[in-house]
């Protein structure tokens with residue numbers, strides 16, 4: 001799978017105002033600084049498609065996540081996730097270089113309980129912590145996160161480890177997207 005072209009289409013805070021051409025959509029969500037813009041730019045190989053991390057948009061309407069998700073997911077976000085028929089999967093971004101935060105678990109729990117199809121994208125997997133400082137390696141944080149969220153899911157959602165610095169996971173994400181949309 002490869003990206004042929006990428007363009008910003010629009011910004012919207014209403015499901016009704018989202019593009020209506022029926023293209024399959026993938027939404028990126030995650031807390032501030034988790035690496036949403038960097039991931040989009042790494043996938044499309046552009047420095048600035050996802051402008052200032054506000055509303056990433058990819059061509060083929062690999063669409064756009066609602067911006068910053070607040071602790072209480074706003075009405076639009078929930079409506080979009082539950083009612084958007086062209087939504088293929090929600091990519092929940094989790095920073096693998098640090099232990100999960102409360103809000104990460106809240107996102108996962110809400111998506112799991114509402115049975116929204118999702119993929120967990122672990123970001124910043126290039127960052128290795130010094131063990132002696134009490135830090136954990138990305139692989140350990142990934143395992144911890146999966147243990148923590150297992151109660152919200154009947155089966156652990158698919159997950160991919162990525163880095164927008166090394167482009168780790170880029171091809172895997174594209175392959176995953178093409179497999180899902182062909183179902």
Ligand code: GDP
Nearest residue numbers: 032033034035036037038053123124163164165
């Ligand atoms: P957003 O707020 O979720 O859009 O996050 P950004 O993409 O703006 O990234 C937040 C910060 O994390 C920036 O300083 C990025 O350079 C850094 N960052 C994002 N992805 C990675 C990654 O894969 N590895 C490392 N080491 N840093 C990253």
